[in-house]
C-alpha cells in the first residue's frame with residue numbers, strides 16, 4: 519500500500535483498532551485521533567521529554583492522542599502488544615512516572631482545551647496548564663484553586679490532589695472536580711456521572727493508576743480580587759537561629775486565617791518566610807507580620823495586586839531543569855519534626871542547591887464534605903513539607919542526590935511518614951500505601967474494577 523492510499527484509508531476510518539501497520543507508515547495512522555511515534559523521529563524526542571532533565575526514559579512507542587477516540591485506540595493497541603502504559607499530561611511528575619522504559623506513553627499534550635459548560639462549570643482537557651487555566655478564568659473573576667507553577671498541567675495536579683496559595687480558602691484542586699471522563703484499562707469510556715465512586719477515586723487517587731482521564735469538569739469559585747505578599751529573610755542563619763525561626767513559624771502560621779498561605783523556605787543558610795494574603799489584614803495577620811518583622815534581617819511587602827497579576831509572581835521557570843524534589847512528610851505541628859530539625863538545618867546549610875520547605879495546609883482542605891467526597895487522605899495535617907535540590911550539570915547529580923538521601927533519612931528514618939503523592943520519591947518504602955493511607959483498600963478495588971489487566975503500571979502504581 520502506498521502512503522497516499524493509506525492516508526485516504528485512515529481518513530475514512532478515524533480509529534483503526536485492528537489495523538496492522540507496516541512500521542514505516544506508523545507515524546501516519548489515524549491522524550485525527552492519534553499518532554504513534556517510535557524512536558528516531560523528531561516527534562518522538564519532543565514528546566518523550568518532561569520538565570525534569572534528570573529523568574531520561576525511552577518508551578517503545580509514544581501515542582500522541584488528539585481525541586478521546588485516539589486514547590481508546592492507544593489503550594487497545596497497548597493491550598494487544600502487551601505494553602505497560604504511562605499517562606502524560608504536563609510532564610511535571612517529579613519521578614517521571616508519566617514515562618516509562620520500553621512501554622507505551624500516552625501523551626495528552628494536545629488535549630488542553632478549556633470550555634464553558636455553564637456559568638459555574640468549565641470542562642478542561644487534562645494537559646491544560648495552570649497559566650492557561652488562570653488566563654481563562656481570572657478575567658471573569660472566578661478561579662479553580664490550583665498550584666503556583668505555570669507549566670504544571672491540571673490533569674496530574676488534580677488527580678493527585680493539588681494544593682496552592684488558595685487551598686486554605688477554597689480547598690484542593692480535586693475538591694472542585696464535578697465530574698470527568700476516563701478511558702479505563704479495558705478501553706471503555708466512562709463518565710463519572712454514572713459512576714460516583716470513580717469520581718471519588720480520581721480526587722487524589724488516580725495518578726496514572728487505573729485509567730486515562732480525558733476531560734475534567736470543574737466548579738469555578740469567585741476569585742479573591744487582590745493578593746499581597748510579605749517576605750521575611752534572615753541571612754547566614756546559625757542552626758540555633760533557624761530552629762527558633764522554624765518553631766515560631768509553626769506556632770504563628772497555625773493561627774492565620776484561611777485567606778492566608780505561608781511557607782518557610784530554608785535555602786542553604788537563608789531562612790525565608792513568605793506570607794500571602796488575599797483578604798483583610800486581621801489582628802492575627804498583623805501580629806504574624808509584626809513578629810517576623812522584628813526578628814528577620816530583611817522585610818519586604820508587595821503592593822496589593824490584582825490576583826491575575828500577583829499569581830504570575832509565582833509562576834516559576836518554564837524551561838526544564840535538573841533537580842530532585844520530593845515530599846518530606848505531612849505534619850500536624852512542630853513536634854512532628856522537632857527532634858530531627860537541627861540535623862536537617864545543619865545539612866541543608868552545607869549543601870549547594872538544597873531547599874527544605876514547609877507549607878501551610880489546613881483551612882478549607884479540612885472541610886468534612888470535601889473529605890467525604892475524595893480519597894485524599896491527609897486533610898487533618900496542617901503542614902506539608904518538601905525537600906529540593908537543584909544542579910546545573912549532570913556531573914553534579916551524584917553528590918546532590920547523596921545529600922538529598924541523607925536528609926531524607928534524618929527526616930523519615932523509619933520510612934513511615936505520610937507523603938503527598940504529587941511529590942513522589944522512588945525510594946519511599948511502602949509506596950503506594952504512604953501516599954494513600956486509609957484510602958488504599960478502596961483504590962485497590964477501583965484498580966481491579968477498571969484495570970484488571972494492570973496495563974497502567976509503574977514503579978509505585980496501585981496494585982489490586
Ligand SMILES: Cc1cc2nc3c(=O)[nH]c(=O)nc-3n(C[C@H](O)[C@H](O)[C@H](O)COP(=O)(O)OP(=O)(O)OC[C@H]3O[C@@H](n4cnc5c(N)ncnc54)[C@H](O)[C@@H]3O)c2cc1C
Nearest residue numbers: 607608609610611616644665666667671673674681726731
Ligand atoms: C515546578 C513544579 C511545581 C509544582 N507546584 C505544585 C504546586 O504548587 N502544588 C501541587 O499540588 N503540586 C505541585 N507540583 C507537583 C505537581 O502537582 C505534580 O508534578 C503533577 O502530577 C504534575 O502534573 P502534570 O500533568 O504536569 O505531570 P505528568 O508528569 O504528566 O503527570 C503526573 C502524574 O499524573 C498522571 N497523570 C497525568 N495526566 C493524567 C491523566 N489524564 N489521567 C490519569 N493520570 C494522569 C501521570 O501518569 C503521572 O503519574 C509541582 C511540580 C513541579 C515540577
